[in-house]
Amino acid sequence: MQPIKRELETKTMILNMGPSHPTMHGALRTQLELDGETIVKAASEMGYLHRCFEKHSEHSTYQQIIPYTDRLNYLSALMNNVGYCKAVEELLEVPVTERCILIRVIMCELSRIIDHLVCVGTNLVDIGALTNFWYFFNVREEVYTIIEKVTGARLTYAYTRIGGLARDVYPDFGRDTKAVLKNVEKAVKDVSGLILNNRIFVERTVDVGVVTKEEAINWGFTGPCLRASGVAHDLRKAEPYYFYDEFDFEIPIAENGDTYDRIVVRFEEIRQSTRIIHQAIDRLKPGPIDSGDPRVTLPPKEEVYGSIEGLMNHFKLIMHGILPPKGEIYSATEAANGELGFYIISDGSMRPYRIKVRPPCFPIFAAYEKIIEGEMIADAVAVLGTLNIVVGELDR
Amino acid sequence: MNLKRFFGDTILTTQVDAVLGWGRKYSLWPMPYGTACCAIEFMGTVSAAFDISRFGAEVVRFSPRQSDLLLVMGTINYKQAPVLKKIYEQMCEPKWVVAVGACAASGGFYNNYSVVQGIDEVIPVDVYVPGCPPRPEQIIDAVMKIQKKIDKGTLHVNP
Amino acid sequence: MSILDTLKQKFPDAILSAAQDHGHDVVVVDRKKIFEVLQFLKNNSECPFEMLLDLCGVDYLGKDPRFEVVYHLYSLSKIKRLRLKVALPESDLTIPSAVTLWEAVNWFEREAFDMFGIHFEGHPNLKRLLMWEEFEGYPLRKDYPIDKRQAIPTLDDIV
Numbered sequence: 001m002q003p004i005k006r007e008l009e010t011k012t013m014i015l016n017m018g019p020s021h022p023t024m025h026g027a028l029r030t031q032l033e034l035d036g037e038t039i040v041k042a043a044s045e046m047g048y049l050h051r052c053f054e055k056h057s058e059h060s061t062y063q064q065i066i067p068y069t070d071r072l073n074y075l076s077a078l079m080n081n082v083g084y085c086k087a088v089e090e091l092l093e094v095p096v097t098e099r100c101i102l103i104r105v106i107m108c109e110l111s112r113i114i115d116h117l118v119c120v121g122t123n124l125v126d127i128g129a130l131t132n133f134w135y136f137f138n139v140r141e142e143v144y145t146i147i148e149k150v151t152g153a154r155l156t157y158a159y160t161r162i163g164g165l166a167r168d169v170y171p172d173f174g175r176d177t178k179a180v181l182k183n184v185e186k187a188v189k190d191v192s193g194l195i196l197n198n199r200i201f202v203e204r205t206v207d208v209g210v211v212t213k214e215e216a217i218n219w220g221f222t223g224p225c226l227r228a229s230g231v232a233h234d235l236r237k238a239e240p241y242y243f244y245d246e247f248d249f250e251i252p253i254a255e256n257g258d259t260y261d262r263i264v265v266r267f268e269e270i271r272q273s274t275r276i277i278h279q280a281i282d283r284l285k286p287g288p289i290d291s292g293d294p295r296v297t298l299p300p301k302e303e304v305y306g307s308i309e310g311l312m313n314h315f316k317l318i319m320h321g322i323l324p325p326k327g328e329i330y331s332a333t334e335a336a337n338g339e340l341g342f343y344i345i346s347d348g349s350m351r352p353y354r355i356k357v358r359p360p361c362f363p364i365f366a367a368y369e370k371i372i373e374g375e376m377i378a379d380a381v382a383v384l385g386t387l388n389i390v391v392g393e394l395d396r
Numbered sequence: 397m398n399l400k401r402f403f404g405d406t407i408l409t410t411q412v413d414a415v416l417g418w419g420r421k422y423s424l425w426p427m428p429y430g431t432a433c434c435a436i437e438f439m440g441t442v443s444a445a446f447d448i449s450r451f452g453a454e455v456v457r458f459s460p461r462q463s464d465l466l467l468v469m470g471t472i473n474y475k476q477a478p479v480l481k482k483i484y485e486q487m488c489e490p491k492w493v494v495a496v497g498a499c500a501a502s503g504g505f506y507n508n509y510s511v512v513q514g515i516d517e518v519i520p521v522d523v524y525v526p527g528c529p530p531r532p533e534q535i536i537d538a539v540m541k542i543q544k545k546i547d548k549g550t551l552h553v554n555p
Numbered sequence: 556m557s558i559l560d561t562l563k564q565k566f567p568d569a570i571l572s573a574a575q576d577h578g579h580d581v582v583v584v585d586r587k588k589i590f591e592v593l594q595f596l597k598n599n600s601e602c603p604f605e606m607l608l609d610l611c612g613v614d615y616l617g618k619d620p621r622f623e624v625v626y627h628l629y630s631l632s633k634i635k636r637l638r639l640k641v642a643l644p645e646s647d648l649t650i651p652s653a654v655t656l657w658e659a660v661n662w663f664e665r666e667a668f669d670m671f672g673i674h675f676e677g678h679p680n681l682k683r684l685l686m687w688e689e690f691e692g693y694p695l696r697k698d699y700p701i702d703k704r705q706a707i708p709t710l711d712d713i714v
Contacts (some may be wrong), residue, residue, distance in 0.1 A: 019479050020429060022458035027431045027476055047685040048476045049431055052508040054670075055694065055701050067505070072653025074433035090577060118436070137443035144440075154440075155433055155529050217605050217631065231631065238634050270634075329577050330627060330638060341609060343625070356611040358627070366662040392432055395685060475687050477707050506703050509694055510686070 012040055015377075019048045025122060025384070026391030030369065037376045038093040042369040046394055054394040057355040061321040062088055062162060065355070068291030070156040072357060073393040075118050076111035078147075079335045080393075081160040085135070086241070087331035087342035088162050091324045094296055099287040100164050101242045106177070106280045107159065108333075110147065110271040113184060114140050115336035115388075116224075123263065123385025124195065127204055132191045138189040142180045146173070162322055163287045163296035181274045188270055205260040209371050209383035212257055219370075223338025225387060228265045229257035235334035243283075248273050254357040262386040296322055321350030337361050337388055359393040413549070420464070420490070421543035422452040427463035429483060431434035432470030434529040441532040451539050460486040465542060466519075467535075471499035473510045477518050484519045493543070494538045495521045498528045558602050558637060566592055581638045587630035589641050590651040596628060597656050604628040607653070612671035616697035620644035622671060627655075643673065645656055652678040670695035 002089045013034045019027040027048030033041040058376070069084045070077040073300050082104050089096060121136035144154045150169050151157040154305065195201045216229040226233060232249045236244040252268035254261035290297045294313050303310030326348040332341040338360030347353040364387050372380040404486075441448050442456060457463045460483045472480055476502055484493070495515050497534045498504035502522040503513035515521060524543060559573040559580055569588030574581055584592050596604045609627040626639040645648060652675035653660045664675040665684040672693040675681060683690065689706075692699055 018482050019476060021459075025708060026435075047683075047687070048473065048479075049471060050473055050475070050685045051471055051506045052510050052694070052701070056506070058697075071433055074436060079506060118439070122439075134444050137440065138445065141440065141443070141445040154531065155436060218658045222608075233631055282583065330579060330636070332608075339608065341627070343609065343611065343627070345613060346703065354613050356609065356625075358609040362662065363659045366659070368493045380624060474705070474707050509699070509703050509705070 010035065019378075022091070022126075025389065026394075028365070028384075028389060028391060028394075030372075030380075032372075032377070034377070037378075039372050039375055039377065039380060040374050042380075044365060044369045046365065046391070048393045049395040051392075051396065052353055054184075055359065057352055059351065061350045062324070062352065063322065065352070066160065067156070067158045068253040070158055070396065071392050072359070073335065073337065073390045074155060075114035075390055076186070076336045077156050078107045078151075078159060079115075079333065079340065080110040081157065082108055082333065082343055083331070083333040083340045085160040085162050085345045086333060086345050087329055088322070088324065089325060090331050091171075091298075091329040091346060092162070092295060092322070094163050094293050095291050097288050097291055099284065100289045100291075102280050102284050103165060103169055103289065104160065105242050106277050106284075107147070107150075109277050109280070110143055110177075112336045113270050113273050114143050116270050117184075117187075119336075119385070119388040120191075120263055120266055123382070124191075126381050126385045127201065129195055129198075129201065132194060135187050135191055139180075139184050142183055146176050146180055149173075149176075154184065161290075161296075163291050163293055168289050174284065177277060177281060181277060184270065185274060188267055192267055202260065204378070204382055205263065206258055207256070208259045208379045209375065210256060210258045210384070211367075211371060213369075214259065221367070222363075223335070223360050223363055224269060225262060226338065227252065227342055228254045228261040230255050235332060235339060239332075243331065244276075244281075246275050247279050249273075251278075259386045261380050279319065281331070323348065323350055332358070335360055337390065337393070338364070340393075357393075357396055360395065361387070361389045361394050365389045365394055412416055414547075416417075417546050417549060421546040423455075423498065424453040424461040424465045424492075424539065424542065425455045425457055426453050426465040426467050426471060426539075427458065427460055427483075427487070428456060428467050429480065430467075431472065431476065432449075432497075434469035434500070437529040438467065438469050438496070438535060441535045446532040446536065448536055450537060451536060451543070453539055460484075462489070463487065464491050465539075466491065466493045466531070467496055468493065468500045468515050469496040471504065471506060472512045472515050476510060477512050480515065481518050490549070492542050493519055494523045494525065494542065496525045496535060496538065497513040497530060498526060499536045501526060504528060558635065560597075561599075561601065562592070565595060572675060576638075579638055581640065583640045583642070586641050586650055589639070590637070590653070593626070593656055596637065602630050602633045603637075604630045604637060606631055606697055607657040607659050607663075608636075610653075610660055610667060612667040612673050612695070615643075616672060622648060622673060623652055624673060640713065641642045648672060649674045649676055651676050654678055661691050668694070674694070 015032045015034055017030045019029045029045040031043050032039050053068050056068055069080040072080045115176045117136040119141050121133040124132045148154050151159040211229045216226050234252050237251055249272045252265045254265050298317055299310040299313050304314045324346040328345040330341055330343045332339045340360055341358030343356040344352050345354040371383055430438055495501045500515050503511050523538045523541050525534050527534055563570050563573055569585045571583040571585060580661045606629040608629045611625050613623045615621055620642040622643040628637045652664055664678055667673045668681050669683040669685050670693060
């Protein structure tokens with residue numbers, strides 16, 4: 001956008017959109033240099049929610065880190081659990097049963113749905129469309145009810161374990177989930193009917209915050225923000241894991257890379273996630289959820305009290321914990337925001353030597369100050385919502 | 397309001413206290429100072445399923461100058477603490493503070509170089525809500541406890 | 556020809572080791588030639604690595620050289636990953652910055668500087684990212700205790 005040329009002598013003003021701000025979703029800070037309403041230059045700052053996940057992981061055992069991973073991206077906490085356990089399982093080379101994989105896929109896709117619901121809902125509140133927030137949160141409560149019946153918690157679950165899951169799903173899980181997914185699709189249909197052709201919404205979001213394909217790749221974007229800029233890349237199709245190559249679903253791609261595209265890509269991803277969940281539920285067969293590998297799974301109580309091997313195995317696992325071999329691994333999954341990577345270095349002891357989390361929104365927030373240059377303040381607000389910066393993940 | 401100086405602690409001032417308390421407690425204007433996961437549970441509290449507006453606390457204003465109940469939700473770390481203090485000082489009397497969640501109450505399970513071990517190291521707190529994150533019903537319970545506290549309050553400003 | 560063989564052929568003295576680890580390609584590079592290697596990896600036509608996914612530092616306390624910088628590169632067109640590791644001694648903790656090749660690396664390098672004290676030559680704005688400006692020490696080093704707290708800072712302008 002071109003700043004309007006004036007004959008008058010003007011000075012720019014510095015405005016602080018500080019860590020406590022209605023539209024700053026979480027503790028983010030951006031200082032803007034303004035010429036009227038137009039942003040001439042911007043500088044962002046983060047670190048207001050730095051909770052030292054990486055330092056804590058050096059002082060905790062592998063199982064104790066699982067609750068810490070929940071709080072990384074707290075909107076879709078199960079994906080962090082799954083990502084972390086997948087990394088440790090790959091380091092240990094431990095097999096995981098089919099039922100466990102399918103339940104993890106269902107939980108991940110449910111988490112992706114609720115993450116997108118919050119992202120789009122709060123973004124619409126910032127633009128001014130408040131009703132959609134209520135519609136989305138009603139559906140989110142229904143999804144919470146199911147997840148609470150399975151895991152016991154509403155927001156932070158610690159549901160996965162290394163080599164399996166904490167507990168199996170309840171018998172009517174498939175039927176309840178399918179009923180809730182109908183409501184999810186209805187809510188998405190209602191909201192998209194309300195906003196996608198609404199003139200105010202279109203004027204506020206089309207051609208706002210445009211990110212071209214080359215810029216997105218150069219800035220390290222992944223996930224819906226990358227796909228909205230036209231790059232057809234999704235880890236579930238490019239490097240499939242957990243049976244994603246056997247499910248029938250599509251990856252939504254948009255062309256412009258503006259705010260409108262990022263919102264529409266998220267709507268479409270919710271629909272595709274419901275498809276995946278339906279297929280996964282149909283494929284679910286009775287079976288064990290733990291691999292039974294003695295390096296990671298506690299033996300059943302009959303064996304612990306019945307045989308000496310079971311007792312010794314139980315004792316070793318409780319006293320010494322899980323002992324991966326010396327080495328390192330980088331494991332990535334397609335989280336709601338993009339590629340969530342865990343780089344784990346193990347020195348053979350029961351605590352990891354170093355864990356580095358590659359948060360998907362870190363490069364995205366780094367680019368925020370460049371995206372909003374030349375835009376107006378109101379556009380900066382609209383853009384921030386679609387980038388879906390979750391500060392727990394950003395600052396770790 | 398220095399009515400107590402003129403009338404002393406009599407039936408007149410206690411009746412005015414009661415009416416003002418009734419007005420204040422049923423029209424709390426919360427300021428959600430949400431930093432982390434607990435803020436998402438607060439979003440659930442204001443949504444239609446749990447609905448904090450039944451208790452009068454519907455007008456959620458993100459400006460400290462326009463609110464009287466500060467809900468601190470989420471971890472506060474050393475970089476954020478001066479900001480929290482500034483926001484608290486910008487609020488006008490009478491004001492109440494609720495520490496929602498384990499991190500705001502005591503630092504949670506983050507005992508490290510960056511996290512303040514409880515916001516009462518920085519500002520005075522009225523009600524603590526345990527939980528990680530607490531259920532929406534617990535947050536509503538905290539608002540009800542603030543309402544009870546306002547009932548017992550007087551015309552004097554909070555010390 | 557695999558990327559490991561290409562690298563070994565083109566930079567025989569700079570590549571200290573090239574192997575596969577759990578199915579991923581890992582290359583250990585000499586610090587003096589890291590910028591040329593990264594430039595070659597980004598611009599070569601056989602397998603261009605258009606995206607830099609991650610950069611982190613590691614502290615191997617007790618070993619010499621003590622620190623290591625790890626790059627994770629990704630090729631979108633060929634769907635290939637590569638991990639590069641560069642060892643840095645504590646006495647000379649500098650490495651050329653890769654910010655002219657991939658813009659994404661800007662904040663990753665700031666974070667490595669903040670957490671470990673690794674200095675990136677040629678970085679436009681090497682300031683602390685997660686901790687505050689007056690913080691002393693580098694928190695993720697192994698000799699920094701987890702609960703060593705420092706005085707609360709004041710706010711400042713960043714533009």
